Amino acid sequence: MVHATNDAIETRKLRVGMVGGGREAFIGAVHRLAMRLDDRIQLVAGALSSDPERARLSAADIGIAADRAYSSYQEMAKAEAARADGIEGVVIVTPNHMHAPVAAAFLDAGIDIICDKPLSATLQQAEDLARRAAKSGLVFAVTLNNTGYAMVREARAMVASGALGKIRIVRAEYIQDWLTLPIDADGQKQAEWRTDPARAGRSACLADIGVHAYSLAQFVTGQMPDAIAADLTTFVPGRRLDDNAHVLMRYASGARGVLIASQVSPGNYNRLSLKIYGEKAGLEWFAHEPEVLHFAAFGEPARTLTRGGPGVGQAAGSVSRMPAEHPEGYVEGFANLYRDAAALIAARRAGRTPDPALVAAVPNIHDGLAGMRFIEAAVDSHENGGAWTTIAA
Amino acid sequence: MVHATNDAIETRKLRVGMVGGGREAFIGAVHRLAMRLDDRIQLVAGALSSDPERARLSAADIGIAADRAYSSYQEMAKAEAARADGIEGVVIVTPNHMHAPVAAAFLDAGIDIICDKPLSATLQQAEDLARRAAKSGLVFAVTLNNTGYAMVREARAMVASGALGKIRIVRAEYIQDWLTLPIDADGQKQAEWRTDPARAGRSACLADIGVHAYSLAQFVTGQMPDAIAADLTTFVPGRRLDDNAHVLMRYASGARGVLIASQVSPGNYNRLSLKIYGEKAGLEWFAHEPEVLHFAAFGEPARTLTRGGPGVGQAAGSVSRMPAEHPEGYVEGFANLYRDAAALIAARRAGRTPDPALVAAVPNIHDGLAGMRFIEAAVDSHENGGAWTTIAA
């Protein structure tokens, strides 16, 4: 073995709390795994459920002291802000419609935010939140976690370096099959809230997974489309929101794109991918095989870049824990985001100007807002028969 | 080894002629390879070039007797129709704009047609040709050759059998990179005519490759979209026609589709693929790995069906020459089309009603016309800002 693995180099860990993520939740536990990996963050408080008994039990499950197990996020924000050893950041992993009110409460309490995607259930919430966040000066990270994969970081650095030349074509996909049958009508909890307009917003499929594809493309290319045409479909009878989305995209630069999101494509569990073609070269990345990046300079043989392997640069190397082909995966990508977000929070609290590379690496409220504007424009386009629709800037 | 390989079972071979396909041409030689493979067709006449000297030399190259080497297709049609041993079919492999006049001449001469795609350079030509062909009662096969792949035939049979349930989503792509640079402006002959409106028609990328993706999807699903929104782009400065196309598709059945064609995507040489998702299962096929079909019934492990291997039915088996994993490829798929087209011609000439399965297997002038209507609608949509556009039925 030849590679070094980074341990936490500071024993001082960031203290965080969590809102949402109690028993029966899915993504909260993923966040906890991710924040544990590098040992720089400790979870010390939580409002894991609005049901007091469930909040108490859920907190006990994961070692949160009873006096810091809240059933009200408002109470938690106040109490923690008042403690000398109070939380330094809050992780928000509720259903979409609660992101904005919870985040607002913690912004008001002066606590930095790490919020799950999509930023909110409505664009209005998102815009309001963006204003509040800007005013606050606090860190507002959005866990568009796929940007944390080492080879996604590498892809972005390659695009930025000009290795592809001017970008011409962007193709992003997120394909699943778990909503092929009407499980939302059958009481499956994860399906239920994600397809409920009151909790998910105007879109299910785009809000749940399409926004990941959108943000991945934006992160790697550094560009956002300014107009889209969207064809949203609800294939499963009785479903309240879209379960499939086909979107054409036009960029101000002249680039063109296609974004596809589907939750009804049998045989695909979580197939997120990004393909980018420029004047000089093409790049392809697949989240279910995240360790490799396919790069082809026009007129040269295709190359497979492997995390930890030869020819891979600092962008991937700096967030790499294992040697090549000791596969890293979803947790490591998520943990990279947590590590960087924690570093941003620590810098802000210390009054230090953070490394611009660090700032650029962490999706923030502007990225979250961009995702909401994309969803809004897509639903508008859809409701207008699939017409081309400008995305608000 | 356990598999049998079919030889020609009739020693009587169909006599055909070829128009186009002389020296410096590309696709004519491919057609000749394909027609040779099964030894059921003999090429005995040709108007391989309109330049008399090149026509003569090109014919000599490939063993066509001097007295049947024509430089005028009109002359060839007349002369061959008059011979007792005249050609029984003609293969048309000229640039697009000549398909219609050449085909018309041979229809008039009572000679069955095997014509390269796209059917013509303009929709009007295509519609006129369809009327003539219908009146003639002759066979009019269009070499949308990808329908000949064994596993494409299998895919079609699986869809028809209901294995996927009702189709929801269709995704077809044909991605290349050979036009990444302005080689059409630099005198590359293949590039030059394919991007010339006078010879290619209203679209380059869709006419050259998009129509393959379209027809493949149509062949396998048995459906055609009734409305599309197309975003065509010309990325290379100075190019006269599109080199990239993103198309959304809506089907009368409620299905939705995306079709992508690109000739400027570095690292892709000929990446044609089709993905279909239904209520019960999904199917994925990739032309550069044509021997396998990826099938996933919802709730079951994904299966890889290999041509010649277990679980593959008659649709593939009947057009299979080699055991599993002795790879068949492009030529075999093309040859399957030739074998079937030759059988159709032989049946018509003998006054026999052909096997309906055989009729269904060979793309005909209606399929060719459908491709032209797709191109027309796509260009119309594009010229109308990417608006949703109905495809003529």
Add this chain to the structure above:
Amino acid sequence: MVHATNDAIETRKLRVGMVGGGREAFIGAVHRLAMRLDDRIQLVAGALSSDPERARLSAADIGIAADRAYSSYQEMAKAEAARADGIEGVVIVTPNHMHAPVAAAFLDAGIDIICDKPLSATLQQAEDLARRAAKSGLVFAVTLNNTGYAMVREARAMVASGALGKIRIVRAEYIQDWLTLPIDADGQKQAEWRTDPARAGRSACLADIGVHAYSLAQFVTGQMPDAIAADLTTFVPGRRLDDNAHVLMRYASGARGVLIASQVSPGNYNRLSLKIYGEKAGLEWFAHEPEVLHFAAFGEPARTLTRGGPGVGQAAGSVSRMPAEHPEGYVEGFANLYRDAAALIAARRAGRTPDPALVAAVPNIHDGLAGMRFIEAAVDSHENGGAWTTIAA
């Protein structure tokens, strides 16, 4: 999202110490990542280096209190055994030659062991250690970590269930390229000790990686060969031990196998794989794509089983944290081993009889000893011209 993710369900964490794994070491940090993932283990003491200053700094790096940062493992064993809050288990991550003396010291102190592979530098050490461990009644886990991958657990369950029928053929490989050049002679520390007979033992390549392939095969098939013929080679001039190994294997059951280990195969970073063929079916698994298992029942289409996906059983499910295609990797596999080893230690300390499935899941000193006997027989065979050699039982 539909899958649940397990958090630690007990807040009471196992207290462990570590010997080896200080600054500049590689594998110690990997162990720490793995033990952190599920939050059931806390690292509270360490003899991370025999150099006092490095031991102190290394401990500080990772948050071990200064009074529990030892530079002598003997001292650590004594001191920790004497503390009321002393460690309940020790993790040994030194170079090979120190495994046995360190383990012996902690066995003497009554502390359960988690020891890196290979078990020791010499077979004699291993046998002595096995006797001591047996006498002690303590848990002795060996971190043959690849057995922890979810789909390896699944593979093992499938073999045990009879899905493959009687096993005929076993093929195991571990292929790397990092020793292609003489970096051991150039002072690369990881290369240096691994190719040093005094620290690595009689073999470098087999001890470092071959033993992983061997144990993986043994874990999944439940069988060990009783005779082997080995062709070991040292390709790089000046290297002191083998860097490539080809081994034929015969099993008492009649099965036959091939094991290949190489550290000089350019383009392979960590390509560990296992292929097993039985009378009824075949199984293939690749550690660099660990999330899928390729299964083919004879006469049926090949199936791809995906962790978290349909058709995958309890063996994988019980050690799965993420939904399908949110890739898990090396750390998760390693963490599964830690979780299970910790559970075994907790059970032993509580006087509970552990679940037999748990016992079976954790490679123990017998497995470690089997690996040493394999290495011994391979080197004996090699020194005897590659002759067939019986493995001691």
Add this chain to the structure above:
Amino acid sequence: MVHATNDAIETRKLRVGMVGGGREAFIGAVHRLAMRLDDRIQLVAGALSSDPERARLSAADIGIAADRAYSSYQEMAKAEAARADGIEGVVIVTPNHMHAPVAAAFLDAGIDIICDKPLSATLQQAEDLARRAAKSGLVFAVTLNNTGYAMVREARAMVASGALGKIRIVRAEYIQDWLTLPIDADGQKQAEWRTDPARAGRSACLADIGVHAYSLAQFVTGQMPDAIAADLTTFVPGRRLDDNAHVLMRYASGARGVLIASQVSPGNYNRLSLKIYGEKAGLEWFAHEPEVLHFAAFGEPARTLTRGGPGVGQAAGSVSRMPAEHPEGYVEGFANLYRDAAALIAARRAGRTPDPALVAAVPNIHDGLAGMRFIEAAVDSHENGGAWTTIAA
């Protein structure tokens, strides 16, 4: 489309006859497909079966004139040698044990030979035949057809160019599953003769497929092992010969190899592969994905070389018919061998010294003999308990 496709450039075709390959045979029809592809060879005579009625019908099936349909190869050799328009070459596609007597008869008649592999059923036959062939001065091509794949030719050129540096490791495999069950005992004809010592020789698995892997490795590396240790197994009860073979190989150059052949590995239909690692780089090729070559120079990203694509040289280019990713396969590789063998025969008959590159490209009787010596040594090793055994030079 940008690539040219070669047609036959001479209208004068080589006249050949065939021995074996009648109805119910497998490989004869494959040979016929291959020889048809380039239109340079015409099959005009045959002794397709020793049964007169079957010989007659089989000949009629494939358009051989009745007066040149023989039931005796001796008669055919004499009659054809006496005709002014007699065959110029003979293709031998009988079961193994007939290769030598048939070849001898045609050598005696002064007719050049294209003979299927393995060269014969016994080493003695092979050596006798080699002597006769040498004396005759005739062309004796052996259809070790995998050497004809474009990317195998490319691999060989890369090795010869020094791109890999000195070769260290050779790994060749040919894995099938069609003999998993006792179909030979159940009357399956292809299985029956291949497992019959009287017709197949001393080995079934090595003679049928192992020799392909052996010759592929030899062709690409330019080296043959001088000692091997073989572990042959007959897994299926009642089978008369081996159905699985594991072989270690040592080369005079210091290189080491492993060769694996199996006909009882469920899920593998025809998985032939070659991996070669040198001091500077590694190469991997898989016959079921024959269009790509995986190349990794140590310390550089892995490259995928695609036939017809960038960075691929003349060795592949000169035997390439289609553009990149219009897949070529088994037939094209086989046809390349035929084209080259026909060119050799034409040169000999014309008294021309053939291009040395052409000579090197066509496996000849020495290669066939080398294959037989490999089989002989492997069976000797096996019968001697798997001991290391020298291969006769």
